[in-house]
Amino acid sequence: MKTETSKYSGIYFLHKKNNKYILTKNLTPGKTFFSEKTIGSYRVFNPLHSKLAAAIMQDIKDTYIKKNDKILYLGAAHGYTISFISDIIQEKGLIYAVEFAPSVAKELIFLSEQRSNILPILADANQPEKYKNRISKEVNVLYQDISQKNQAEILLKNLIFLKNGGYVLFSAKARSIDTTKEPSKVFKEIVLAISRELEILESVRLEPFERDHCLFICKKVAKPLKK
């Protein structure tokens, strides 16, 4: 089977019988954590389980996650997406994985004991001051996947960790903000809220894989943009 490199760093594609598979090279060969499929030394990134994979399926321009990056991940959950980001950034990178629910954070601990580039933190992303002293360096990429009503607000609060010129991957869920409004209207409000501090490079709806979700890819600019 022949894998091909893609425009995204650390991610490979495999075309097989009209199916397109997203692959990453396994950092811990022979070991898998979520009973995902493996092809040789590669692990298959399922777009139905991860919003990042869904966005890659939608052909976004770039994931902006590279080798040796420092990443802050809010809303880590079981660590499915994290394990693949950990494949991409390799040993010298570092992911700060923030999760609020203790029961799922346990699984995150199991993952981080096997992979040296994950640092789990049990904290509420609403209160960045509580874990401020645990994140030592400014991060290159901020990834947020939190289904809360004030998700845009949480993102803005956590921008202090991101260095200038860093990138934001923000997965917004319309249904957790307002179930009665049209998703497109909710997304417009989010754009209004975050465009004061961020330059939005791309926004992509994850429709066949996730309902009413949208991934915003933004860049933190040196000076806040004026309206």
Next chain:
Amino acid sequence: MNREKEIAKTKQDIEKAITRDNLIIQTTHSLNEITKSINKLSMNLKERYFLYAPYTAKEGIDKILEAISHPKKESMGISMTKEDLSSIKQLADTLKKLQDLQNKQEYYLESLTKEICPELQKAATTSLCASLLDYASSLKNLAKMPSSRIQILGAEKALFRHLKEGANPPKFGIIFSHSEISKAQNKGKAARQLASKISIAAKKDYFKNEN
């Protein structure tokens, strides 16, 4: 930065965050499963013994369990070999054990609830208390909830139908299982009152350790 140290700290945090009220939730889960399997198995057993003794099998499950220990063929019943009967007996024994387990678990749940949230147990019943905790996922969350939210806990479908399509709002959720509401004439009013009492009790229980 020392990564090992950080992981150790997170481990500690997790240990602190998981409290004893999780035990109540997990115990109700197992109790529910036990009850379900008892119901299903006793149905099966009835139908099976019905082939052999049609008259006894019309009785309740306790009488059938008694009768199975001294099986006696009745008219209309088919004849059964020793093996057939011993197989039925084994099932009956397991069912008895399950009933015993159910009683013990219920007793344990009651004492556990009395230890962790005594006020809540007084305001609601043990089973309602447990299912409220299950919906809220912890005593902390339940203590933080306003009473209006507790009132419609478990009626989310009706609530969203109300918000989206303008149907009538729900008056009660799982607290309907409390006898005061199902007996009451004005159920909405009773639900509101009970919910406010539960809300106060939950707050009392959660904050009792903090003076």
